[in-house]
Amino acid sequence: xxxxxxxxxxxxxxxxxxxxxxxxxxxxxxxxxxxxxxxxxxxxxxxxxxxxxxxxxxxxxxxxxxxxxxxxxxxxxxxxxxxxxxxxxxxxxxxxxxxxxxxxxxxxxxxxxxxxxxxxxxxxxxxxxxxxxxxxxxxxxxxxxxxxxxxxxxxxxxxxxxxxxxxxxxxxxxxxxxxxxxxxxxxxxxxxxxx
Ligand code: SF4
Numbered sequence: 001x002x003x004x005x006x007x008x009x010x011x012x013x014x015x016x017x018x019x020x021x022x023x024x025x026x027x028x029x030x031x032x033x034x035x036x037x038x039x040x041x042x043x044x045x046x047x048x049x050x051x052x053x054x055x056x057x058x059x060x061x062x063x064x065x066x067x068x069x070x071x072x073x074x075x076x077x078x079x080x081x082x083x084x085x086x087x088x089x090x091x092x093x094x095x096x097x098x099x100x101x102x103x104x105x106x107x108x109x110x111x112x113x114x115x116x117x118x119x120x121x122x123x124x125x126x127x128x129x130x131x132x133x134x135x136x137x138x139x140x141x142x143x144x145x146x147x148x149x150x151x152x153x154x155x156x157x158x159x160x161x162x163x164x165x166x167x168x169x170x171x172x173x174x175x176x177x178x179x180x181x182x183x184x185x186x187x188x189x190x191x192x193x194x195x
Contacts, residue, residue, distance in 0.1 A: 047173035053089035057096030060123035086112035
């Protein structure tokens with residue numbers, strides 16, 4: 001008996017049909033020139049070359065593995081360089097249950113990252129403690145470090161993690177170069193005991 005076989009009969013798109021992934025920043029264009037502001041160019045470069053640091057402790061980390069796999073492929077967003085060295089990374093992705101004992105470790109990793117740095121809380125546990133309303137679990141990593149984007153779900157699907165990374169990209173692309181030296185940002189860090 002022959003086994004059922006399915007073929008991919010969809011025609012492959014021509015290269016000319018594939019739309020551009022990166023978008024052009026706002027600016028002024030003329031014959032042979034394009035002018036824009038420096039922070040828009042830097043924002044465009046930063047948002048498309050994010051280096052994530054995965055801090056995975058439990059089940060949400062498994063979803064992150066799927067997100068990095070060939071099917072979802074975070075590399076499409078310029079984020080394939082996952083690093084475990086905080087000094088070279090600019091996006092801290094916290095995935096999983098964080099026990100109170102782990103809180104200082106998360107903060108230490110955050111402190112070792114250079115500015116500009118962003119934080120993504122992936123899943124209910126990292127965002128709020130999730131179902132673990134107990135004496136031993138940190139009720140959200142925003143108790144120890146400032147969080148930029150929260151991804152809901154227990155666990156969130158890879159699509160949701162990708163959506164969170166895209167929200168981070170939006171923030172990165174639009175962030176003013178002066179934000180990190182503003183009084184408001186310094187006050188935010190001081191509220192976490194960070195100088
Ligand atoms: S949010 Fe759910 S899936 Fe994610 S680490 Fe917590 S219990 Fe596991």
